[in-house]
Amino acid sequence: KAANIMSKKKYELAALLTYENGKNRYEAIADVDEAIDFLRYYAYIMEENEGYIKKMNQCYPDEESYSVLRPYGIFAVISPFNFPIAITTGMCTGALITGNTVVLKPSSDTPISAIKLLEIFEEAGVIDGAINLITGSGSVIGDALVTSKDIDGIVFTGSRDVGINIYNKANQIRPKPVITEMGGKxxxxxxxxxxxxxxxxxxxxxxxxxxxxxxxxxxxxxxxxxxxxxxxxxxxxxxxxxxxxxxxxxxxxxxxxxxxxxxxxxxxxxxxxxxxxxxxxxxxxxxxxxxxxxxxxxxxxxxxxxxxxxxxxxxxxxxxxxxxxxxxxxxxxxxxxxxxxxxxxxxxxxxxxxxxxxxxxxxxxxNREKSATTGAMVGAQPFVGWKYSGISGKGTGGRYYLELFLREQSRTINK
Incomplete structure (x- = not known):
């Protein structure tokens, strides 16, 4: 539903992007289109995997065993200025569709795009409290989220130095998932x-x-x-x-x-x-x-x-x-x-x-004339960083991305 709402508002959102972060018309429309693709593709992946409930091998005749992927809890989403609709939508959707709640901290350069995204989620029926927005500087708000004991996971897109700092700080209190995309050369x-x-x-x-x-x-x-x-x-x-x-x-x-x-x-x-x-x-x-x-x-x-x-x-x-x-x-x-x-x-x-x-x-x-190194498409070209470009080894817009927001639970039932 959110994808359909966003599709109807595509040109409005693209115009906002042009004013807010300076993208030309083509790039702004592509940004919104990518966000729509994230919404639809992650919904498809969730349905295809049947909610990530899998029956396992049977050890004993009187037992049945299942693997169930469960949400962590609360994810902090720290999003960048350059794709304030697309990347923000992708990260928030990854957390929400897998059953987590979200605290979103958008770039201080592009907060209005994030507000519009939350309005779309609200119109689509996302329940109150499932996604929350806080604006402000990364050094203050971002640091508070990263070090909070109430945050169960973090997803971040931005620079290498900030990403590594987040990873180190987030795990000082207790282990928690940190999903990062940290740039490239x-x-x-x-x-x-x-x-x-x-x-x-x-x-x-x-x-x-x-x-x-x-x-x-x-x-x-x-x-x-x-x-x-x-x-x-x-x-x-x-x-x-x-x-x-x-x-x-x-x-x-x-x-x-x-x-x-x-x-x-x-x-x-x-x-x-x-x-x-x-x-x-x-x-x-x-x-x-x-x-x-x-x-x-x-x-x-x-x-x-x-x-x-x-x-x-x-x-x-x-x-x-x-x-x-x-x-x-x-x-x-x-x-x-x-x-x-x-x-x-x-x-x-x-x-x-x-x-x-x-x-x-x-x-x-x-041999890609469309663009030598940019323009990965959701569902076709998973966007994944190696070395200092990422931590998880799994790419956004790919088949394994949603699993990063989930933890496995083994369930065995004696019949």
Whole structure:
């Protein structure tokens, strides 16, 4: 029912997103569509698993045994600004549909979206007290939830440092489930056997969609030396045609970054990139508009251990790395603490197979023009982080996600 209500309000919610977090029209509608998909898919998974009650093997003729997955109790849901409808809906639905109650703490940048989501749940018939909203800063409200003895589990999407801090603090009093998605430093490998036309579109969309403010954004381009010059010329020409401007306008591709803190970080990063590498494109802000508008930026010639090649920036900054042997490309892609998404463009089957076998990341794409590293679809591409990109090893929008909100109970009945 909530999915149907949200579908009817899709354009209203998408417009709100554009105003609240600066997504362009396409990205805002996709955000709401993903939320609808979460609602429907998790309902389907719950029904398919018959409420997670399974009859087990029979040990004795006079006994029957069952495995039952039961809710933990109260989940704190700490949601991000970049997908304030989709990710928030997914996390809340995961907890609610499995029988838990929720205390939702949305990003302080996007509280209105969370309020609208609660109104939809209320209209759909979610009982009073099953989902509760509290707004405020993460350092105050979030910390209080994480350390509360009354919270039985936590689900969080955000930065690595915050996620690890939550995990450590939450388990100081007693063991409890902590489900996290903690960002990425995602690479796309472009082989000399790639379809360059596809790769240009896929890389640009992945790197600069929503101003790079996605945990799945492509922030490292690993490109073969033989095609680098041609590819970069054509990529820059393509990116130059992407409009930076007011996201309300239908032809805008890149809107503002989320707040002044992100804007100032972009400017600091540009200063560093100018000194330590070579800016091939961008590196400037749009000062004629009122807001935090920055241009997509492409940086080359950074030292191999530079922080921009290792740490998540959450900005529209793409670092370029040249390679010679394909083994080097794989090693470069894996040489980070993160393991969320990765992409490859190659028409060489052996390279694609090696990529799938050896890349240390949870979500992989090959030759995907839609986007090299972003755009996972609910029910098709489980969104799961390896290494410092996640803790649970199970992905949102996948078949095993709901089980993270449940604990097993063995029941045996003597007939």
């Amino acid at each position: 995602n690479a796309c490998i472009v082989s000399k056997d790639a379809d360059i036309d596809k790769a240009i579109v896929g890389v640009a969309r992945a790197a600069f969609g929503y101003s790079g403010q996605k945990c799945s954004a492509c922030s490292r381009l690993i490109i073969h030396k033989d095609i680098k010059d041609e590819f970069m010329d054509r990529l820059i020409n393509f990116v130059d045609k992407l409009k930076v401007g007011n996201p309300i306008e239908k032809d805008t591709f890149i809107g503002p970054v989320i707040n002044n803190k992100a804007y100032e970080k972009y400017n600091r990063c540009i200063d560093i990139a100018s000194k330590d590498g070579k800016i091939l494109y961008g590196g400037k802000v749009r000062e004629d508009l009122n807001g935090y508008y920055v241009y997509p930026t492409i940086v080359d010639k950074l030292p191999k251990d530079h922080e921009f090649l290792k740490e998540e920036l959450f900005l529209p900054i793409l670092a370029v790395i040249q390679y010679d042997r394909f083994e080097d490309a794989i090693n470069i892609a894996n040489d980070v603490d993160y393991g969320l998404t990765a992409g490859i463009f190659s028409n060489n089957k052996l390279e694609v197979d090696k990529f799938f076998d050896e890349i240390q990341a949870g979500v992989l794409y090959a």
